[in-house]
Amino acid sequence: xxxxxxPTLRLVETAPxxxxxxxxxxxxxxxxxxxxxxxxRYSPSLFRYACARLVDRGLAEDAVQSVFVVAWTRLxxxxxxxxxxxxxxxxxxxxxxxxEQVRRERKHIATPMDAMDPAVPGxxxxxxxxxxxxxxxxxxxxxxxxVLVLRFIVGLTRTEVALAMGKSESRVKExxxxxxxxxxxxxxxxxxx
Amino acid sequence: MTSNVDQFEEVWGRVQAGAPPSEALAGFxxxxxxxxxxxxxxxxxxxxxxxxxxxxxxxxxxxIASRIHHPxxxxxxxxxxxxxxxxxxxxxxxxxxWAAPGxxxxxxxxxxxxxxxxxxxxxxxxxDRADILLEDLTRAARRGSGEEVVxxxxxxxxxxxxxxxxxxxxxxxxxxxxxxxSRVLDGLSPGLVRDLRGILGDLVPESQPSGVSPxxxxxxxxxxxxxxxxxxxxxxxxTPTLSxxxxxTP
Numbered sequence: 001x002x003x004x005x006x007p008t009l010r011l012v013e014t015a016p017x018x019x020x021x022x023x024x025x026x027x028x029x030x031x032x033x034x035x036x037x038x039x040x041r042y043s044p045s046l047f048r049y050a051c052a053r054l055v056d057r058g059l060a061e062d063a064v065q066s067v068f069v070v071a072w073t074r075l076x077x078x079x080x081x082x083x084x085x086x087x088x089x090x091x092x093x094x095x096x097x098x099x100e101q102v103r104r105e106r107k108h109i110a111t112p113m114d115a116m117d118p119a120v121p122g123x124x125x126x127x128x129x130x131x132x133x134x135x136x137x138x139x140x141x142x143x144x145x146x147v148l149v150l151r152f153i154v155g156l157t158r159t160e161v162a163l164a165m166g167k168s169e170s171r172v173k174e175x176x177x178x179x180x181x182x183x184x185x186x187x188x189x190x191x192x193x
Numbered sequence: 194m195t196s197n198v199d200q201f202e203e204v205w206g207r208v209q210a211g212a213p214p215s216e217a218l219a220g221f222x223x224x225x226x227x228x229x230x231x232x233x234x235x236x237x238x239x240x241x242x243x244x245x246x247x248x249x250x251x252x253x254x255x256x257i258a259s260r261i262h263h264p265x266x267x268x269x270x271x272x273x274x275x276x277x278x279x280x281x282x283x284x285x286x287x288x289x290x291w292a293a294p295g296x297x298x299x300x301x302x303x304x305x306x307x308x309x310x311x312x313x314x315x316x317x318x319x320x321d322r323a324d325i326l327l328e329d330l331t332r333a334a335r336r337g338s339g340e341e342v343v344x345x346x347x348x349x350x351x352x353x354x355x356x357x358x359x360x361x362x363x364x365x366x367x368x369x370x371x372x373x374x375s376r377v378l379d380g381l382s383p384g385l386v387r388d389l390r391g392i393l394g395d396l397v398p399e400s401q402p403s404g405v406s407p408x409x410x411x412x413x414x415x416x417x418x419x420x421x422x423x424x425x426x427x428x429x430x431x432t433p434t435l436s437x438x439x440x441x442t443p
Contacts, residue, residue, distance in 0.1 A: 032261075032262075036254060036258075039250070039254055040250055040254075043250055044250075047245070048245050048247070052242075057248065061248055061253060064253065065253060065257050069257060069260045069261055072257075073322055073325045073326055073329075074348060076355070077351065096341070100336065100341060103336075133234065133237040133241060137238070148238060149238075152235045152238035152239045152242065153238050153239065153241060153245075154242060155209075155239065173198055177197075177201075177231075180231040180234050180235065181231070184227065184231060184234055
């Protein structure tokens with residue numbers, strides 16, 4: 001705990017908003033190449049989100065595909081009003097798709113354990129191991145878990161999380177604070193690591 | 194005074210930006226231990242995310258491309274043939290009318306002309322998008338997901354409004370919607386059917402006790418066969434496994 005983290009990069013690809021806006025607007029105009037570029041930019045973070053919600057990688061891949069099929073179908077409903085609006089819109093679709101998948105599977109599964117190396121090197125190792133964190137994450141209330149997954153596993157900003165979840169930033173801040181505190185307390189009781 | 198939450202955000206922002214530990218903590222000598230622990234938990238989650246192995250994107254894209262363009266491929270040849278036949282019939286009819294004395298200006302209202310003929314058929318794009326929405330709606334109905342069915346019905350209503358606003362002729366779109374809905378309606382609750390009627394009006398057919406016969410003219414534009422994805426024996430979300438070439442730029 002006394003050491004600080006190694007450099008951590010944001011997981012969602014960032015792009016100059018003007019370039020992104022042009023790409024999104026081209027896709028809205030049914031430019032499939034522009035849409036493919038958006039897929040390449042956002043599918044890794046959507047896949048991480050899907051993995052954190054679903055049973056296995058196959059289901060996660062299916063879910064990501066569904067997200068993009070739905071997005072393509074509904075692109076003309078999207079309005080580029082603020083920075084981060086597109087990623088939030090994509091994740092709002094993803095939340096709906098995952099919700100349906102989870103309901104169908106009747107299983108709430110956090111990150112598939114076989115997708116992870118159980119040992120967490122460096123700073124994090126001093127506190128907890130990753131499998132335990134993800135396992136503890138699974139036991140959080142839905143709202144807290146959703147915020148922590150979107151914010152830290154996926155790498156969205158707090159504003160993007162708020163837009164994707166249809167909640168205010170202050171509510172997201174509160175859910176994040178409670179979720180982290182609960183995971184921290186779980187660790188303090190020795191349930192982690 | 195800065196709250197713990199704000200301190201967390203500031204430290205986390207620095208960590209995300211790649212700041213080394215000494216810089217990330219600069220100015221936070223009196224940092225609460227709980228904030229440090231929150232940062233550690235967040236870093237562990239972030240690490241978990243980074244280490245998830247993302248699958249190959251290209252095969253995934255091929256499957257998406259097949260789903261968003263396959264309906265066009267599956268249907269467009271039939272539709273193109275229909276349009277060509279219609280065009281040929283119109284040409285022949287037009288030629289006959291033109292040849293007949295006294296009827297050159299006798300075109301009936303709504304009959305396509307060289308000017309308004311383009312609006313006679315809903316564009317393939319609209320029908321294909323409706324096709325995708327209806328496939329999703331069918332799956333949602335089979336799953337019993339009323340919320341999603343309503344959401345998709347609203348999307349269909351928007352699509353139809355846009356088509357009308359763009360001056361498109363929507364009778365084939367309406368037939369497509371009616372045909373698809375008639376196949377799922379019996380499995381829906383009365384409340385959900387009422388909701389659908391509220392959204393789509395008379396595009397929602399009356400429930401039929403024994404389903405729709407394959408010869409139902411409303412089942413498909415042109416009376417074509419149902420697509421494989423509409424077979425009730427198939428799993429809810431079939432994923433094409435064939436590797437298809439990249440989609441062409443329209």
